Amino acid sequence: MDWFNADGYWLGRLLFTEGLAAIYLTAFLVAVNQFRALIGSNGMLPIPDYLAAASFRRSPSLFHLHYSDRFFAAVAWTGAGLAALTVLGVTARLPLPATMLVWFAMWLFYLSIVNVGQVWYGFGWESLLLEVGFLAVFLGNADTAPPVAVLLLLRWLLFRLEFGAGMIKIRGDSCWRDLTCLYYHHETQPMPGPLSWYFHGLPRPLHRAEVAGNHLAQLVMPFGLFAPQPVAAIAAGVMIVTQLWLVASGNFAWLNWLALVLAVSVLPDSVLGAVLPIGPPAESGPTPPAFVAVVIAVTALVLVLSYWPARNLASHSQLMNASFNSWHLVNTYGAFGHVTRIRYEVVVEGTEATRITPDAVWREYEFKGKPGDIRRRPRQFAPYHLRLDWLMWFAAISPGYARGWFVAFAEKLLQNDAATLALLRHNPFAQSPPTFVRARLFRYRFSTRQEHHDSGVWWHRTPVSDYLPPIRLAVRPAGGGANEG
Structure with a gap:
């Protein structure tokens, strides 16, 4: 199965799955803590009212079968529990079908929440978490090498995330083209962080350098993801540094963290092994033929569904953060096509x-x-x-x-x-x-x-x-x- 397995990416898969599980855990805890006021039965936008007007086809969700606040809490807590077990490494040690089932359950539970969340769940990182989470179902467990096809699909997703964000900026606000958007952004972003005041006070030449660095990371480096190593690792490394800069300068929920774990999946064991005190297993077990067939089928599905996001990337009327299907399988992304000045x-x-x-x-x-x-x-x-x-x-x-x-x-x-x-x-x-x-x-x-x-x-x-x-x-x-x- 040399053509199917990527034996040199054990550590990248480990960090990717652990990081993704931690993000899932955060997302489910957010749902537990906030749903009653926002979308609960007595919330501002009650789920029962929404379900009465929305079909399953429009918003597939377990809550079409039954809804109560207690059931919602049970779904969110169960998702959080599965995510916690995955962070602890339990899921990866399960038999392959059980590992896939846990990842699928987390995806299904969060999909069910997002599709009844209405405006409160209308952010791009919701679709991004669902798309990443769906692909994680097919990454295998600790006994199998990560499939090459799924790793490439993760790179394709990272490409769309970064390049889509870069294109929406270049096509949108003129301040991205004249390198002045960071004169305003740190002050006017949705939720500044503890260092945003200091970032805003940087000299204007540094703000222009920030914008230029953003363009490099989002418009040039994404193409390097599909180049041989070490070029792909260098491209991913630039994205990691850029995302850490964004983490330090503002509060963008788990958007930057998802981009980070996606970029880590690009790094080979030869790079990660030099900085981590752990090493990959000596050898992988046999890859079940049924798993190979499922991965091939999913890869074909994602490639077909990629037509609409790819066309959107090439469009002058590019959409920002849009899903082309109600299952959030393959989406389009972008951010800050317009920067507010006040x-x-x-x-x-x-x-x-x-x-x-x-x-x-x-x-x-x-x-x-x-x-x-x-x-x-x-x-x-x-x-x-x-x-x-x-x-x-x-x-x-x-x-x-x-x-x-x-x-x-x-x-x-x-x-x-x-x-x-x-x-x-x-x-x-x-x-x-x-x-x-x-x-x-x-x-x-x-x-x-x-x-x-x-x-x-x-x-x-x-x-x-x-x-x-x-x-x-x-x-x-x-x-x-x-x-x-």
């Missing part, structure tokens, strides 16, 4: 006043990740994904992104809903819920070095406009709630 933030406030007057005292809700308190330094959360905080960034760009959930969010605050408040850093109304809740739009910018030195602030903000007028819960004789402006 940062806006929606600030949510409540008051205990019974009437809205100029004397009403408004207290601000604090989010875990998104900017709020100007004296609070941004935190590091990635690869953990704060879904509400990310949607608040989109909501600040345009109220259209908040349609369908923002008023429901405000109503949950008026009720002091425990699941919703668990998504926030601080509830200023711990004793009793507010009477009114409102939202205002502010312009934020990073403080200058002098401003930070003088006052300790990380941000400077100025009010722009009202975003949501004050609302309260209407009292009805029979109970229940509705809002009134």
